[in-house]
Amino acid sequence: MKNGLLTLYLCLGAAAARNVFQGLKINDIDSLEKELELNKRDGKNVVSLELSEADLGLLKKEKRDGRAYSGLQIPFEMSQPELEDALMPDAKTGNLATALTQIQDVSIFSSYIRDMVDLYQKCDDTTQFNTNSQSDNMLLIFAPTNEAITELSEKPWQFPRPVTRESDANDEASSYNLRHFVESHVVQGSNVADFAKEEVVLKSLNGNRIHLRNTDTGFELSLEDVDEWLPIRKIELTANGALLLIDKTLSWPHRG
Template sequence: MDPLGPGPAIPPSGSSPAEPPAGTGGGVVLSDVMGRDRSINLFAGFVRDTESASQRLENSAENTTVLAPLNSAVEKLPRKPWEDPRDYDTLGSNAYEGDDGQERAQRNLRRFVEAHLVPVSPWKEGQKVKPIAGDREVWWEEKDGTKLIQPGAIEVVSVAGDVANGQVWIIKGVRNYASAN
């Protein structure tokens, strides 16, 4: 095993004084559970490719509710999450080529991912919160036994992970991320 690597596969017993107290999921954090459900592996990959999101989901001190769209919802988008029609309007069909294009694509992907990260957990019904990216508040409500993310009435399929720093909610749609900053 590489002495500079991530450490042993089996966690040591006890906790170091620097670790915050464990929540409902023990020492497991959101980054540990994001890739477990294949139905959201596209979004989980986007999270891994977005440094700010990865760091947040690894941080046991920052609670987050992840609104993870189903693969089918991502696949139905009219464009890739890293594409922005405004970039094409301004720069043409080569908007994502070269170093500048890669930076633009990464910024757009970050906006998409962060529009699906709510910086609270537990998240109470009706509690209006601004996601990490964007200035439009989101909330959830239950109707006929179904959780719906508002605005947009996006159905929550299930809660795929409940861990020390938050929850992963699998959703049937994609939040409107075009207006996120």
């Protein structure tokens, strides 16, 4: 329509906005110019059209049906770019053992796993554990950041069993505590299809029941006995499982 005006409204909070609006093509330069003039105002939920031709990616003018037009590509910005890494990426060729060494934010937790030979071997095993399998045989590691661990009132090797002052990290109680802490964050027997579900309940190696849900803004988790949802900061999908970064630990002193 020659005299039609193209109005653009982006409702923040729309359920699938981040996946649907990748860009909008406009082929009527007359309507665009009118709309640019109309949109010179502050609009909380309105996409600004005050962009230069360079920003819009103005293509060369062509003829169609006897009139000139320009093809434009308007790039929409993500309303929550900090959540971009929380979306499911393509699987990498490496395994969990490799991924753990590459992310500095979880280096403390990674060092705990490396000290547990049996668990570290699972992270390195792509035969028994395989992301591409349709069976429930992939590993999930909910890895707390270094900051989350250092903020604990006690060191992970100091709870839940009491450790005497003379004890060190090599005694029986400390070893038990450290394993208990790590196993609170590891799930064995998941499937990549779990990420497509609205919500799934997972069980960690030491019995933690973890609710993982897929929301409009990314993935988040909650422990069954804790009324709080924790956003997943980032997901690394590997050949034998997934590494999920979180800002809080799933085990802490005096829990329960």
